[in-house]
Amino acid sequence: MDQELKVxxxxxxxxxxxxxxxxxxxVVDNRISKVKKACMIGRNKLMHAQSNNPDITIAxxxxxxxxxxxxxxxILTNARFPLVYGLSSxxxxAQREMVEIAEILNATIDNPSSYCHGPGLMARQQVGLSSCTLGEVKNRADLVIFWGCNPLESHVRHLTRYSVSAxxxxxxxxxxxxxxxxxxIRPTPTTKSSDWFIQVTPGNTFEIATLLRALVANNPIGKGDDALIAGVAVSKWRELAEMIRGCKYGVIFFGLGVTQCRGRDINVEQLAVLVSEINNHTRFYxxxxRGHGNVAGGNQVMTWQTGFPLAVNFSRGYPRYNPGEFSVIGLLARKxxxxxxxxxxxxxxxxxxxxxxxxxxxPVIYLEPHNNPTTEWATVVIPVAQAGVAASGTYYRMDNVPLRVKKIVDSxxxxxxxxxKRIKERITHAQNY
Ligand code: SF4
Known part of the structure; x- marks a missing residue:
């Protein structure tokens, strides 16, 4: 019998x-058989998207x-302090439904950005962030700075599609x-492929951004060129400041090495102010x-529905925002x-x-397309069609551009x-009767 091939x-x-x-x-007979153009990680994810699915289980x-x-x-309607958590993939x-469920349960809702890029979101609330799209970077950027990130291993095609060789x-x-x-702070594949690697001592992001603000503005810093800031001579930082002022269009991509080292949100605040001030001289962003596929979308949805991007509690009947108090790690650590x-x-x-x-x-209710460490112990496991493979919808790219992902196989x-939606409807029904 002929097999049905769809490309x-x-x-x-x-x-x-x-x-x-x-x-x-x-796709041959509803099975993904070949993936082209993706990096090794993306290819493996797509090739294995239809295998290793969990069963529907209770205990x-x-x-x-x-x-x-x-x-x-x-479980959810009988809980006194339920948590709704995830959203990122x-x-x-679906994220919109999660926020609604959290609201009708008077629950707390959080997403993984509370322990990755959450400090950057908090910094934006304080000082904003001059940002751009990846398309602009591809078309215009002549200076790209990777700060505390290693995209050659974490975002493999970033360099070829958007930022370096595009x-x-x-x-x-x-x-x-x-x-x-x-x-x-250490050599990585990305630092090795860069024109200039500035190896710094850990935990000094705030100091570096502060120094660069002064150097870009040509302000006196009260230190000689031989003095070390973050283990690097001031003369080198001066060279970088001149490179920044001299570019036509520059961009800093920052990773967890900035958001999760000492200083956290104030690191990003200082970096954002630096970028804003560089725009007195040239275009800079x-x-x-962002890591997981739609973690940026999770922040967008939570913000448009609650006013806040993460760590929101509804127990008083309206959204309260307090990272730390309502962040997943704090809530679980305090049991x-x-x-x-x-x-x-x-x-x-x-x-x-x-x-x-x-x-x-x-008791944990877990929706997930694949077996993983959490399916081993979750109380209720409900397998779902994987978004972008067996379900369509909207995802936000790291530059906050929304893209429509397709359904390419049936599940x-x-x-x-x-x-x-079914859970929400039954919770509403249970609360009304
Ligand atoms: S770089 Fe990221 S989005 Fe692109 S193919 Fe690789 S894993 Fe997928």
Missing amino acids: HSDVICTFCGCLCDDIEVE GKPTSLDAAINEAVN TTTE KGMFHPEGRKSRKIVSID AMAM EVDAALIVATDPGAHLPADTGDHLKNI DHLSDEEVL
Whole structure:
């Protein structure tokens, strides 16, 4: 019998914040058989998207979808302090449902940005951030600074599609017409492929950004050129400041080496003010190297529905924002949460072990396309159709540009959005009767 071959072009890989949208996927008889143009990580994710799916279970025992949803509703409506957590690897449509569920439960809702790029979001609330799109970077940037990030290993195609060797409108020669600088505490593949690697001592991001503000503005700094700031001579920082002032269009991509080292949000605040002041001399922007596919969308959805990007509590009937108090790690470390609905993240793999352990002692409802460390102990496991493979929807790229991800195969399971809608409807029904 002839097999049915379908070739899908311009498929979006939803694994990392690059959201590469030029992937080609061949599907034979509803099975993904070939993936072209993706990096090794994206290719593996797509090739294995249809395998290793969990069963629908309650306490490890197979059950029906209806029974699993009823049990989920029972757990959530009987909890005194439930947590709704995740959002980062699903569509904005599903994220919207999660926020609504958190609101009707008077629950707390958080996403993984509270322990990755959350400090950058808090900095934006204080001082804003001059930012741009990846398309502008590709077409215009002649100076790219990677600060505390290693995209050659974390966002593999970032350099070829957007920031380094991409050929743009004003840079038809790609790599040859760009200067690449890396600031990091240790050599990485990205620092090795840069024109200039500035190796700094750990925990000094705030000092470096402060010094660069003074040097870019030609203000006196009260130190000689031989003095060391973050282990690097002032003369070198002066050289970097001159390079920044001399470029036509520059951008800083900052990673967890900036947001999660000593200083956290004030590091990003100082970096954002630096970028803003550089614009007195030339065009300059900054962008966070967002990790999971739609973690940026999670912040967008939470902000447009609650006013805040993360760590929101509804227990008083209106949204209250307080990172630390309402962040997932703090809530679990203090053992305040007595039930959790977790979607599109893997706390068993990502959270610190002693923090995540509290989740094993409370009822957890878990929506997830694949078996992973969390499916091993979650109380209610509901397999879902993977977004971007078996479900369509909207994802936000790291530059906050929304893209529509496609459904390229059929699945036996519902999408996150559909399961969450059913849970929401039954919670509303249970609360009314
Ligand atoms: S760089 Fe990221 S989005 Fe692009 S193919 Fe690789 S994993 Fe997927």
